[in-house]
Amino acid sequence: MRHLSSFPFAKDDMTSAFETIGLDRQGSVAILTLNRPDVMNAINMQMRTELRRALAALRRDAEVGAAVLTGAGDRSFSAGMDLREFDRMNGGTPIAEMKRYRWERGEGIAAFDKPLIAAVNGLAVGGGVELALLCDLSFAADTASFAFGEVKRGLIPGNGGTQRLSRRVGQARALDMILSARTVDAAEALAIGLVEYVVPRTELLARAVALAAQMAAHAPVAVRTAKAAIQRGAALPLADGLLLEQDLATFLYTTEDAKEGPRAFLEKRTPVWRGR
Known part of the structure; x- marks a missing residue:
């Protein structure tokens, strides 16, 4: 496993950037760990900033082909928003400034163009579900659970939960989870499509890293482009999505990797990807 000091950060940047997350490497897969186990990995503004900075660096690191996001400890993936910090912010920040202050500091995940897999190792509440x-x-451990508890506190999910959950599991199931604030166990999460895999807790990280490594082994530009085609195309009518796919496929024909792949197949050898 490759540790933090070997990543492309300046030495003085590492201390300030990684107080609330861990960053390791297994081969071509980076492992990001939410690391505030004393507060069940609750997400504060510092953690959001650190995630954004780490993911930006991993985007630029040609040795990283995919990443896995998990939580420290056995109890929690993330308990969501740090309510103590929110209470202080809510009392000291003008309402007119709250939206700009909170949402200008995104997690950076939406802009991450390489494969990113969640390994939900325990409780995921509110913002923790939104991260996943x-x-x-x-992937979810068989002991994991999921809940949106915001309505119990006079709030609603505010970092994509109302929008991404309904797109993932359907409107009715999103209404069920968010309005009831009930807890969904791993088996139900799998059944409704909230997660793709449920595995024993002891196998969770290894299984997630194995799939990430399988993705990272392929041509980097092709992987990133395929991800972009799927994500961008989902918001388009089919005809427009097909045009997008054609444009991106045509672009890939111009890359060195697109020539290397068929050549390696004909020569019965493993391709050597150059990422260009």
């Missing part, structure tokens, strides 16, 4: 929804797909 931002990932391309999710």
Whole structure:
């Protein structure tokens, strides 16, 4: 496993950037760990900033082909928003400034163009579920659970939960989860499509990393372009999505990797990807 010090950050940047997350490497897969186990990995503004900075660096690192996001400890993936910090912010920040202050500091996940897999190792509440929804797909430990508790506190999910959950599981199931604030166990999460895989807790990280590594082994530009085609095309009518696909496929014909892939197949050898 490759540790933080070997990533492309300046030495003085590492201390300030990674107080609330961990960053390791297994081969071509980066492992990001939400690391505030004393507060069940609750998301504060510092963690959001650190995630954004780490993901921006991983985008630029040609040795990283995919990433896995998980939580520290056995109890929680993330308990969501740090309510103590929110209470302080809510009392000291003018309402007119709250939206700009909170949402200008995104997690950076939506802009991450490489495969990103969530490994939900325990409780995921509110913002924790929203983090998993931002990932391309999710593994859950068989002991994991999911809940949106915001309405119990006079709030609503405010970082994509109302929009991404309904697109993932359907409007009726999103209404069920968010309005009831009930807890969904791993088996139900799998059944409704909230996660793609449920595995034993002891196998969770290994299984998520294995799939990420399988994705990272392929031509980097092709993987990123395929992800972009799927994500961007989902918001388009089919005819427009097909045109987008044709344009992106044509672009890939101009890359060195598009020549290397068929050549390696004909020569019965493993392709050597150059990422260009």
